[in-house]
Amino acid sequence: xxxxxxxxxxxxxxxxxxxxxxxxxxxxxxxxxxxxxxxxxxxxxxxxxxxxxxxxxxxxxxxxxxxxxxxxxxxxxxxxxxxxxxxxxxxxxxxxxxxxxxxxxxxxxxxxxxxxxxxxxxxxxxxxxxxxxxxxxxxxxxx
Numbered sequence: 001x002x003x004x005x006x007x008x009x010x011x012x013x014x015x016x017x018x019x020x021x022x023x024x025x026x027x028x029x030x031x032x033x034x035x036x037x038x039x040x041x042x043x044x045x046x047x048x049x050x051x052x053x054x055x056x057x058x059x060x061x062x063x064x065x066x067x068x069x070x071x072x073x074x075x076x077x078x079x080x081x082x083x084x085x086x087x088x089x090x091x092x093x094x095x096x097x098x099x100x101x102x103x104x105x106x107x108x109x110x111x112x113x114x115x116x117x118x119x120x121x122x123x124x125x126x127x128x129x130x131x132x133x134x135x136x137x138x139x140x141x142x143x
Contacts, residue, residue: 008055015052017061017075022050024068027099039063 025035032043032050039046039060048054056064065072092098108114 010052010055012052013076014055017056018050018052020075021056021064021068023096023099024070024074025050026096027103028068030068035064035067038067 021035025032032046036043036046041060045054049056061075062072065074105114105117108117
């Protein structure tokens with residue numbers, strides 16, 4: 001006599017995807033309720049997705065990516081090149097502050113203003129690097 005199949009349990013990939021959804025959602029100022037309403041689920045379901053407790057179907061993941069205005073591959077882990085010390089760009093999405101900066105920066109339509117802001121950020125990074133004498137390990141990002 002065969003037993004009924006067990007539901008598939010969430011994996012580390014589910015947790016990574018959920019964490020990136022949460023980071024992007026927060027960076028864009030959306031609540032779990034807002035996201036849930038937009039994709040047709042409850043905020044409790046959004047919580048389960050973000051914590052990696054429930055898997056997200058392909059169609060729903062695409063709807064989330066569309067709502068957050070990112071390509072769907074944003075949610076998947078980058079391979080890291082341990083030998084070179086470089087981190088893939090998707091790993092930056094794990095830092096909510098980076099996401100806030102990216103969302104705010106991309107909302108500026110004026111290219112001159114964007115160029116000025118980029119110059120300020122680069123100057124601040126160079127100043128920090130000169131004071132510490134070492135480049136931050138995450139500074140080498142392979143795009």
